[in-house]
Amino acid sequence: IIGTRSAVFVPLPRLAMIVVDEEHDPSFKQQNGWHYSARDLAIQRARLENIPIVLGSATPSLESLCNAQKGRYRHLQLRQRATSADLPVMTIVPLRRENLQGGISTTLLTACKETLEAGNQVLLFLNRRGYAPAVLCHDCGHVVQCPRCSAPMTWHRRQERLRCHHCGHESRWPQACPACHSTALITAGQGTEQLEEVLRQRFPQTPIWRIDRDALHDRDALATAVADIRQNRAAILVGTQMLAKGHHFPAVTLVGIINTDQGLFSADFRAPERLLQTVVQVAGRAGREERPGQVLLQTHLPEHPLLQSLSRGDYRPPAEALLNERQAAGLPPFAALTLLRAEAHQRHRVDTFLSAACQCVPPALVEISGPLPSLMERRAGFERAELWIQAPNRTQMQKALNLWLPQLGGLSSARHVRWTLDVDPLLIT
Template structure:
């Protein structure tokens, strides 16, 4: 058959490529791997990428369709990112087409041109002046010439009304040959600016040693920058980025949450004059594409983004930073279940650039890699400036009365810090007014009708809300079991704590920071602005407050319920609880004011809490690593989790039983050693959103052995008839066992 066969990767869960003939009128020499094509796929038209060119196809010639359109004249992604996507698809056992789709902005997935939006500028033509004969009777046009003369590099079309100009006047000047329209990148600068807007801070000896190690070791290395909260990790990032920019290269900075973007962006723009762009899900599609193209074309020096920004192309890659590398937000929990931290390390290897993983509480996987010598370990043990680490104290609340979840000693401590003109942070990792609604007469509890979970009571507006499936309903007025009207909210969430503190301290503003209070655009930034004003206030919030924020006027951190992680069913429960407490405690005493941390607990003698408060996170990490090694759990083994859900329990059980049998058969057939199958078992929350869930865990001694099983196993599962009756997925290196 004349012409090459296009092997196209389409956004489909099917782990295969699809063959098409070249589009009509396209010469074979125009075709390259990585170009986008529009194709007919069933009743739809899809945009895919050419992943291969072949001479022959297994599809009969009569059934081989031509692609409809060649969208790009050259490959869309640089070679290193193409290889990153290919590796990602293989490692996470996902389709290449779906992986490439996840790596691209939405508009590129839809076939939009990979062209940046240009600013339109109005500029005077040579020979134009206010007293030009053609303007003798056109006062508005004469005024326009006077204004344009003040802007020799051009006046943005978006700003003409602010200067009292009309589009009609400018177009009249254009027709007379006295003005013209030009297009220009929004990141373009006419005059070179000094790289720094402000001088770097003076680095302390530990920061200097860390910077020297990073800057004096060229090429790819992964650096674990472990620094206690407030130790100046960000200053190390900034000075490393300065070195990168002076070499004419770009830096990519990953952050875990959108909520950190405004303060991070502000910090970087205060330091550098180079253009900075952000990439996160809060942008509209056009903004994301513009930022993506600006990074690809080298028009910006710094890219800041959340998880998916790891796929952003860079014209001159020079440095990759993953801040708060331990954070669960870097793990995608549906679809392509990748870990952006791990992809960042592999990308650094592909592009031969250093990768910095920063955290006060590194994940055990990262610490293990550092101990084995795969990562280089840098430590910052002292807080920057004169700041001192906060003092920890556990408040035993057994037998103590609680008011809105707060004990009397804690309320007294809050009052004392507020009277001194300071700020207080109250941490409770539960949204809503109360965790549940209970009948005081018969004990009935309001449960979700679609999940094995209790409904959370919300007060503003008043309703019951399931935080697992997002279903909502009005508050019950009478108990459906005994018809009693005595229904009471049990326990405390952020709303109830906010209400009680507002009543107890009526003269002090109480600022609640959780997903509900920051849902509106710019809501988080407005709250942070009030906090940074330095006025006394009470902050009440969830783990959104624990991540990377700098609150110099917070002197007391109160943790209301520290016991939840002590008895978690997840083997990572202790690690996460220690990380959370350490991170939120780190908001206290970050300036010259001493900090205090009070932890309310019913388990004041628990060894984990004692180790954490007396010896810090490193002691917990080493203790947990030893326990993991003894139990043969990650990072000393490698796991994958096969999840299934269906409308009936027997459907998930039958599918996973069949999957287990297939895996056992493959183990025997291939002679694979060191693999253990655990399950199938119901998921810890068996029913969610009306569907029944179960899971099968695969545990292996070696990563290579695990993948030797997974690839052929998934091929068999895709052909399994039972698989069409359930919704199933595979999670490689899962962080959430639920």
């Protein structure tokens, strides 16, 4: 049986082994409705059926690395790539005082030119769809926001539409700034659409493919694009997370990470881990055949310890450094974390419910923070906030949840909000 996360529930009378490929991938966690982790359920099923389970990944989650360090897991490491090719060389490209063209440095442009002249392919990674992630007023600085979310609207130039990537709301380019009525509106930042435009101007004779959800609307379109890429030699691939893993492009010898700093300043404590995993996975597309590969990491923070460690090409040292930071901060996997999220059209209803929920928590078992506004305080017209519940271990957390959960549903304020419990949350949104 080969399947996605729902495959973990398939009844098999003689199940002998389970393999979870790319075990670090957040998509194994169901984010809507019932919040379950297919990876963790697979581990539990293997334990109950007394069969082996393999968690495969070139970039294991920090939880799995921690379990390996404690001897709960056996850690088997592959010492070479599947094709026996050398690992690509990673180089940090400082962007300070650089004259960028669509977010691309002179160093990266020169490397692209040399790679294409050699008959090889270039992959440029930017995890932002659209033309620009924000539209702002050049006079007063007002940023055009989604009316239903606390997030800026993304400009999609080809469709000539502003679009919210969180709720799907769309609108036209505003005639004037809603704050000061100036007509001096400009875009800020780069998306894959703008990156493609700049590259077509610089390399007009070179085939360029943009691989993202806007350019490719279904799996068939992606499969067709991948087949076309493999049939061409010199070409440029521009893409988002869709290009990060699972594809084999034999002619790609240069990978450029356009905005490496994107994951360094998030309020989500897992963001540096995801950045590390993404960069290593994208870098793995370079030099997979006989020709050597190189990876250029563009950054305004060339001295950042995570990037310095990452540039040496080994995933484990920076991952272990992140583990040490988590341990010092008392964060998972060295503690158990649960989020109680609530949303309603009126913020006072959310605060009333979460405040009442606080009073029900067994204080001797867990530590509570909140109510706290969510990172995105408003989404699709709903005001959002949350409680952070932390315990020293899962056993203590489970005891607290068993006592707490029956009381939550009985709260009168619960009838006026939508609420969910997310145990071991992967995304803080």
